[in-house]
Amino acid sequence: MDSQNIPHLIPTFLSSKTLRLEQICQSKFxxxxxxxxxxxxxxxxxxxxxxxxxxxxxxxxxxxxxxxVAGERRYKAAQALGLTVVPVTVREMTDPEVLQYALVENLQREDLNPVEETEGILQLLEMRLQKDRDWIISLLNSIANGKRGLTDGAVRNRELTDGAVRNREQQLIQDVFATIGRLTPESFRTHRLPLLKLPPELFEALRYGRIKWTKAKEIAKLESESERLALLERAIAQSLSLRQIQQIVREKKTPRNSAQQQREVEGLLQQFTHFKAWDNPDKRYKMESLLTELKELLTEQD
Known part of the structure; x- marks a missing residue:
């Protein structure tokens, strides 16, 4: 990435050299x-x-x-190949600069999935504003609400009620998103923050690139955890398209009415009267078991 794209990150110290791989540690940012x-x-x-x-x-x-700071894939590839030394560029950088540089580089190359992108941006906002995640999300919602007032979460934090403080914090948020590019505070609030509320199984699948955000969001419409898990695994195993997933979700969320169910039962009864597999022990056993269950259900209704 060309450092001219983020001029405020130009370091006061810069050198190029080679380092032993063992001298380099991965970044928590x-x-x-x-x-x-x-x-x-x-x-x-x-x-x-x-x-x-x-x-x-x-x-x-x-x-x-x-x-x-940057070059995670090259670092891991060097480890896998057993290299002992690698070329590096050395820069003096603060923690926020490290995170911002890594974010911008990955976003420009579209290397981050939506979970990584969202968590990275929130972490950067936390560092730049010196506030926790809930506070920042409350402020983003407050900005969206405009003149209508603060959200409940923001009201609980009295510092947000100070107009001068809020203006300064809003400007910092605008600066962060201007540097990152691609996203605005509002698009981030609307299209990225909702994924934090995904059910755990979908959130983890999205984090590790097993499914796309649009598909995960559609599967999340199912209330049953077992149905979500089943559809998630099916979507991954069969590479289902978004349209196919939407169709399955619609079918599961639209219960059959009593008339449809009655027609289905009548059709099954008609097939049963022509059933000619009684000589097959396995099939006969299954039919007898089903008949027993039906009798029990009818008894319960009496």
């Missing part, structure tokens, strides 16, 4: 959790043939150690 295995294998093959063409970006840490 890295927004990425999921790495595509096929893409990683292709990168490793390229590095094996051509070497690392773009240096890793690191910042100095105590004890002659360095923290990785």
């Amino acid at each position: 890295q927004p990425r959790n999921y790495f595509n295995e096929v893409a990683m294998e292709e990168l490793a093959a390229s590095i094996k043939e051509h070497g690392i063409l773009q240096p890793l970006l690191v910042r100095p840490m105590p004890g002659n150690q360095y923290e990785l």
Whole structure:
């Protein structure tokens, strides 16, 4: 990434060198959790043939150690190949600068899935505003509500009722999103924050790239956890399209009326009268079991 795109991150100290891989530690501010295995294998093959063409970006840490700022995929590929030294660019950077740089780089290359993107942006806002996540979400909702007043969550935080404070915090939020690009505070609030409310099984599948956000959002419409899990696994195993998932969800959410059920029962009874598999022990046993269950249900209704 060209550092000219984020001029306020231009460092006061800059040098290029090689480092032993053991001197580099991964950053706690890295927004990425999921790495595509096929893409990683292709990168490793390229590095094996051509070497690392773009240096890793690191910042100095105590004890002659360095923290990785950008180049996570190259770092992991070097580890997999057993490399001992790698080319690096060294920069003095603060914690917020590290997170912001990593976010911008990954967003520009579209390397982050929606969960990583959302959590990374929230973490950056927390660092820049020195507030917790709930406070920031309340402020985003407050901004959207405009003159209608603060949200309940924001009202609980009295600091938000100070107009001057709110204006300063809003400007910081605008600055963060201007640097990140692609998203505005409102689009982030509308299209990214809702995924934090996804059921756990869908949230984790989305985090690790097993399903797309639009499909996860559709599956979340099912109230039954067992139905969600079944559809999630089916969608992944069969690569169901969004339209197919929408159709399945509609069918599950639209109960059959009594007239439809009665027609189905009458059809089954008609088939039963022509059933000619009594000589098959397995089928006869199953039919007898079903008849027993039906009798019990009829008894319960009497």
